[in-house]
Amino acid sequence: MSILSEAVKKYVGIQSTTEIACDPVERGAVRRYAQAVMNEDPIFFANCANNERYGGAVAPPLYPTHLFRRPFGAPDPIQENARNPDFDGIVATISSQGLPEIEPLKGYALLNGGAEIEFFRYARHGETVKLTSRYADITEKETSKGPIILVITESEYRNGDGDLLIRTRRTQIRRK
Amino acid sequence: MAIGTNVYYEDVTVGAELPQLEKGPLTTAHLMRWSAAMENWHKIHYDKPFAIEHDKLPELLINGSLKQQFVMQLLTDWAGPDGWVWKASFQFRAMNVVDETLRIWGRVSAKRDGPGYGLVDIELGIVNDKGTESTPGKATVALPYRGGKPVPYPFVPAQA
Numbered sequence: 001m002s003i004l005s006e007a008v009k010k011y012v013g014i015q016s017t018t019e020i021a022c023d024p025v026e027r028g029a030v031r032r033y034a035q036a037v038m039n040e041d042p043i044f045f046a047n048c049a050n051n052e053r054y055g056g057a058v059a060p061p062l063y064p065t066h067l068f069r070r071p072f073g074a075p076d077p078i079q080e081n082a083r084n085p086d087f088d089g090i091v092a093t094i095s096s097q098g099l100p101e102i103e104p105l106k107g108y109a110l111l112n113g114g115a116e117i118e119f120f121r122y123a124r125h126g127e128t129v130k131l132t133s134r135y136a137d138i139t140e141k142e143t144s145k146g147p148i149i150l151v152i153t154e155s156e157y158r159n160g161d162g163d164l165l166i167r168t169r170r171t172q173i174r175r176k
Numbered sequence: 177m178a179i180g181t182n183v184y185y186e187d188v189t190v191g192a193e194l195p196q197l198e199k200g201p202l203t204t205a206h207l208m209r210w211s212a213a214m215e216n217w218h219k220i221h222y223d224k225p226f227a228i229e230h231d232k233l234p235e236l237l238i239n240g241s242l243k244q245q246f247v248m249q250l251l252t253d254w255a256g257p258d259g260w261v262w263k264a265s266f267q268f269r270a271m272n273v274v275d276e277t278l279r280i281w282g283r284v285s286a287k288r289d290g291p292g293y294g295l296v297d298i299e300l301g302i303v304n305d306k307g308t309e310s311t312p313g314k315a316t317v318a319l320p321y322r323g324g325k326p327v328p329y330p331f332v333p334a335q336a
Contacts, residue, residue, distance in 0.1 A: 029213075036206075036213035037245035038199060041180075041252075050180055050257040053329050061248050061261065066214040066241070078217060086230070089219040109231050110218070112240030114267040114313075119260070121330035163330065171267075 003147045003176065004140040007104045015134040016098035021064075022071035025123045030059045033066070058122035064129045064157040064165050068098060097133040097155050097170070105149065105174050113150060113171035120164045128160040136169065149174040182256035184322040185287065185294030192284045194298065197250045200277030202238050207274060210242045235273035243272065243302055243311050250280045250300065251315050258326035259319045262295070262333060266313040276304045282315070291334050293318045293327045 023029065027045065034044045043051035043058055051058055070076070070091055081087035090110060123129055137152040151172040157165045200206075207221045219226040220237050227233045244266055251261045272278060279302070286297040295316055302311040318327040 032209075032213045036210045037242065037249070039245070039249045043257075053326065060245065061252065062241075062244060066216075069215045087219075088226070088231070089217040089223070091215075091217060112268055114240070114265070114311075115244065116263070116265040118263050119331065 001147075002140060004138065004149055005104055008102060008138055008149065011100075011102050011135045012138050013135065014099060016132055019068060019098040019131045021067040021129045021131070022069060023067070024128045025059050025063070025067070025125050027057070027125055030057075030063065030125065033063055034060060054122050055124055057125045059125070061119055061122065062117070062166075064123045064131075065155075065168060067123075067129050068131055097153055098131050099133050099135060099153065102135075102138075102151065102174075105151075108149070108174040108176055111173040111175075113173040115171065116169040118167045120166065121159075123157075123159060123165055129165070130158045130160070130162075132156050146175070180257060182258045183254060183319060185289075185296065185319040186322050188284055188287055188294075188296055188319065190284050190286060194250060194254045194282035194284075194300075197246060197253070197280040198277065199246050199280065201275050202242075202272075202278065204236065204274055207236060207238065207242075210239055214241065216241070234271070238272040238274065238276065238278070240266075240268045240311075243268070243278070246278065246280045246302065247300060247311070247313060247315075250282055251298070251317060254282070255317045255319065259317055260327040260329065260331045261315060261317050262331060263316040264313065265315070266311050268311055270308055270310040272302070272304055272310050279303045285314075290318070292325065293320055295319075 030044055034040050042048045045057055047056045077091050133153055133155040136154045139150050141148050141150055153170045155168045211221050220231055220233055221239055224236055227236050255261050282298045282300040284296055285299045288295050295318055298315040300313045300315055301309050303309050320326050
């Protein structure tokens with residue numbers, strides 16, 4: 001039996017407004033990120049010969065894709081769900097890349113299915129990052145563990161001047 | 177090959193292996209540190225009862241987003257300061273769980289001349305301690321010609 005309803009399919013084509021990350025590229029945040037991925041290349045924290053052509057210290061390549069976080073004043077889903085045993089910890093503003101949450105899939109488990117990414121330039125320290133996204137496709141697939149829904153999202157990340165940094169096409173796996 | 181050194185298009189042969197990268201063992205502390213750095217509080221990466229009893233997973237999962245970072249490090253280390261990692265794709269075909277050590281690998285699958293730089297296609301993946309491949313993928317890296325200029329930055333692709 002199909003789990004992909006018409007109500008879910010209607011999300012295909014929905015595009016986000018342009019979101020601006022709540023914080024610019026900060027040196028301290030870049031440090032924590034680089035240390036967490038265990039790649040402390042000097043280009044990420046100091047002006048050096050190897051980042052001269054990028055205009056100085058830059059963030060790791062995928063950093064802009066993780067910069068869209070809960071801003072000051074926004075509702076706190078972790079506190080709101082403190083007594084909800086089914087809350088999975090996912091903060092929609094982070095996981096949905098600026099797109100509205102797919103309401104009929106609330107409560108479905110979410111797994112990262114993969115991504116195709118193109119890189120054009122690094123985000124420099126101090127730069128702001130902007131994001132636009134769209135739901136490109138939503139399909140159903142039968143697996144040995146039952147049906148799953150594949151949500152394909154396309155996003156573009158640009159700096160404050162509008163220069164393209166990264167283009168992504170992500171697959172999220174949703175299952176009951 | 178030392179990190180931060182350049183590799184030139186002419187020196188690359190199809191079938192050549194990239195220097196492998198090893199990460200791990202990846203403990204709960206590693207996973208928590210990554211969750212905090214990216215402010216992603218998905219419980220399947222740090223709340224073991226939730227991961228196993230609620231989401232029916234075998235263990236705490238190593239984040240796919242963290243595995244992507246490792247692949248990017250493999251590629252950028254290899255491309256060198258004058259090269260550019262243009263495209264990368266990954267499929268998360270199998271789960272990697274806490275305390276595994278991951279070996280990130282890449283192999284040159286094709287190369288083609290371009291104007292001002294060459295393009296190198298790479299097959300890649302991530303293998304755990306048991307030899308299970310979890311993250312097959314592909315990448316395209318632009319490399320400078322020996323004696324030529326660095327790959328243009330910002331990168332504007334001249335060919336598909």
